Amino acid sequence: MNVETLIIGAGPAGLTTAYELTKAGHSVAIVERDPVYVGGISRTVNYKGYRFDIGGHRFFSKSAEVEAWWTEIMGNEMLQRPRSSRIYYNGKLFDYPLRAGDALAKLGPVEALRCVISYGWAQIRPHRNVVSFEQWVVNNFGRRLFEIFFKTYTEKVWGMDCGDISADWAAQRIKGLNLYQAIIQSFGLGKKPSGSDGVIKTLINSFRYPRLGPGQMWERARDKIVDQGGTMMMGSTITAISQHAETGKWIAIVTDAQGKETKITADHLVSTAAVNELVRMLGADADPAVAAAAKGLRYRDFLIIGLITRGKESFDDNWIYIHDPSVKVGRIQNFKSWSPDMVPDPNTACYGMEYFCNAGDDTWDMSDADLIARAKQEIGQLGLAEPQDIIDGSVVRQPKAYPVYDDTYKINVDTITEGLEEQFTNLHLAGRNGMHKYNNQDHAMMTGILTAKNIIAGSSVHDVWGVNEDAEYHEGGSAGDDKIEERLVPRRIA
Numbered sequence: 001m002n003v004e005t006l007i008i009g010a011g012p013a014g015l016t017t018a019y020e021l022t023k024a025g026h027s028v029a030i031v032e033r034d035p036v037y038v039g040g041i042s043r044t045v046n047y048k049g050y051r052f053d054i055g056g057h058r059f060f061s062k063s064a065e066v067e068a069w070w071t072e073i074m075g076n077e078m079l080q081r082p083r084s085s086r087i088y089y090n091g092k093l094f095d096y097p098l099r100a101g102d103a104l105a106k107l108g109p110v111e112a113l114r115c116v117i118s119y120g121w122a123q124i125r126p127h128r129n130v131v132s133f134e135q136w137v138v139n140n141f142g143r144r145l146f147e148i149f150f151k152t153y154t155e156k157v158w159g160m161d162c163g164d165i166s167a168d169w170a171a172q173r174i175k176g177l178n179l180y181q182a183i184i185q186s187f188g189l190g191k192k193p194s195g196s197d198g199v200i201k202t203l204i205n206s207f208r209y210p211r212l213g214p215g216q217m218w219e220r221a222r223d224k225i226v227d228q229g230g231t232m233m234m235g236s237t238i239t240a241i242s243q244h245a246e247t248g249k250w251i252a253i254v255t256d257a258q259g260k261e262t263k264i265t266a267d268h269l270v271s272t273a274a275v276n277e278l279v280r281m282l283g284a285d286a287d288p289a290v291a292a293a294a295k296g297l298r299y300r301d302f303l304i305i306g307l308i309t310r311g312k313e314s315f316d317d318n319w320i321y322i323h324d325p326s327v328k329v330g331r332i333q334n335f336k337s338w339s340p341d342m343v344p345d346p347n348t349a350c351y352g353m354e355y356f357c358n359a360g361d362d363t364w365d366m367s368d369a370d371l372i373a374r375a376k377q378e379i380g381q382l383g384l385a386e387p388q389d390i391i392d393g394s395v396v397r398q399p400k401a402y403p404v405y406d407d408t409y410k411i412n413v414d415t416i417t418e419g420l421e422e423q424f425t426n427l428h429l430a431g432r433n434g435m436h437k438y439n440n441q442d443h444a445m446m447t448g449i450l451t452a453k454n455i456i457a458g459s460s461v462h463d464v465w466g467v468n469e470d471a472e473y474h475e476g477g478s479a480g481d482d483k484i485e486e487r488l489v490p491r492r493i494a
């Protein structure tokens with residue numbers, strides 16, 4: 001097979017690149033490891049007709065181009081859905097964003113008093129040399145509020161002790177979530193934003209969502225790519241690849257699940273596979289510096305357990321943050337609230353129990369049966385479902401769900417990209433793990449759109465690495481206003 005562009009990965013970045021290229025009349029082949037699903041981390045799993053995401057996926061972008069792309073693919077199958085989420089703490093559901101009256105009433109007078117005393121104590125005896133996230137929050141709001149509304153959930157998601165997370169992250173995180181401000185204001189402490197009733201005005205209260213989940217978007221994109229002449233190779237990986245010394249063309253052997261090999265030559269290679277896997281695939285790890293950098297990249301993994309229950313769901317929110325340290329679940333999705341069509345039988349519900357973990361740890365290594373049993377026990381303990389009403393369950397593991405930003409990730413990524421650029425021409429890195437960037441779906445897509453534009457133009461007219469994570473991505477602003485800002489994620493104290 002001879003194509004202009006060979007693409008590794010049929011996630012949002014790979015499919016967007018392929019769609020744009022085939023639309024412009026270019027020939028492409030996409031190699032996707034998964035035998036069934038397209039969409040990567042943004043796929044929608046179908047379990048006996050119950051559809052669930054790898055964590056709920058909101059469609060909201062500051063890029064007008066991406067918003068228009070979604071409409072082009074989905075037409076009127078793209079729903080506008082209300083956003084609703086709450087915080088579970090100590091048997092109660094707190095409004096999110098936090099509202100002072102609601103929080104106070106639910107914390108009760110004794111706890112409220114403890115919060116005030118602990119705030120006062122932090123003002124009298126603050127940490128002097130603030131380096132950690134924990135110290136920053138405790139200094140500003142007191143230990144009690146830190147423990148109730150931040151510590152547990154942050155540690156579940158990031159797998160790091162709040163004492164090890166750098167303080168830099170605190171200001172942005174708290175500005176974004178404004179968890180504490182409302183409570184502090186209700187005690188007459190802190191600064192009240194002008195014209196505010198204590199509720200964050202910018203927090204988006206609706207988002208777009210495909211009727212049958214994000215997977216529907218990516219299945220449609222796949223079908224359109226095939227209609228436009230693209231080749232999809234599911235359940236396949238590249239088992240050998242090299243560049244022709246004179247022509248610079250890529251020569252790849254693609255092997256499917258049955259062991260059938262296809263030789264493909266291509267002018268361009270677009271990779272959305274994890275950077276460290278690409279390094280191995282290309283043999284770039286022959287350079288010890290590149291090999292060490294690839295080995296140094298770290299990831300946070302994730303698994304979701306879909307639980308199907310009889311009867312009506314116990315809450316209407318899209319999801320609930322679980323700030324309860326006695327259970328391991330971090331967030332619970334209610335997929336019927338994302339779209340009623342995610343659940344085939346209206347007399348049942350489907351919850352997504354989300355566990356943030358590391359491949360190889362106790363949670364990751366548990367058998368599916370044990371994971372389902374634990375999820376049932378935990379949702380029962382939280383009082384959000386009766387274990388006897390749970391009729392079925394399904395586990396989905398997602399390796400490399402989050403690229404980790406640690407002290408050395410930036411230097412590792414730079415070492416790898418410099419090494420690859422020196423050695424290989426016509427190689428394009430795109431997407432989330434493909435660039436080891438904390439890109440959301442729309443940013444991953446934008447890297448795909450720009451990569452396609454560069455290939456069509458025949459030179460790198462667009463800076464794909466300039467596509468960045470947006471600080472207030474899902475928490476504020478308006479869709480399509482094209483405002484891109486650097487997004488901070490927790491980093492370990494250097």
Ligand SMILES: Cc1cc2nc3c(=O)[nH]c(=O)nc-3n(C[C@H](O)[C@H](O)[C@H](O)COP(=O)(O)OP(=O)(O)OC[C@H]3O[C@@H](n4cnc5c(N)ncnc54)[C@H](O)[C@@H]3O)c2cc1C
Pocket residue numbers: 008009010011012013014031032033034038039040041042054055056057058059060236237238272273274277302401402430431432433434439440441442444
């Ligand atoms: C819990 C969670 C919730 C999220 N929520 C949202 C949200 O609400 N909104 C939002 O916009 N984004 C969200 N995201 C982010 C979103 O999922 C990603 O940004 C997006 O899927 C990245 O697209 P991608 O194409 O770069 O990579 P991926 O989605 O990782 O796709 C890569 C594809 O390449 C394939 N592949 C990898 N290596 C190989 C190989 N060697 N050979 C063949 N195939 C290969 C994979 O199988 C996969 O299909 C969330 C992510 C997580 C983890």
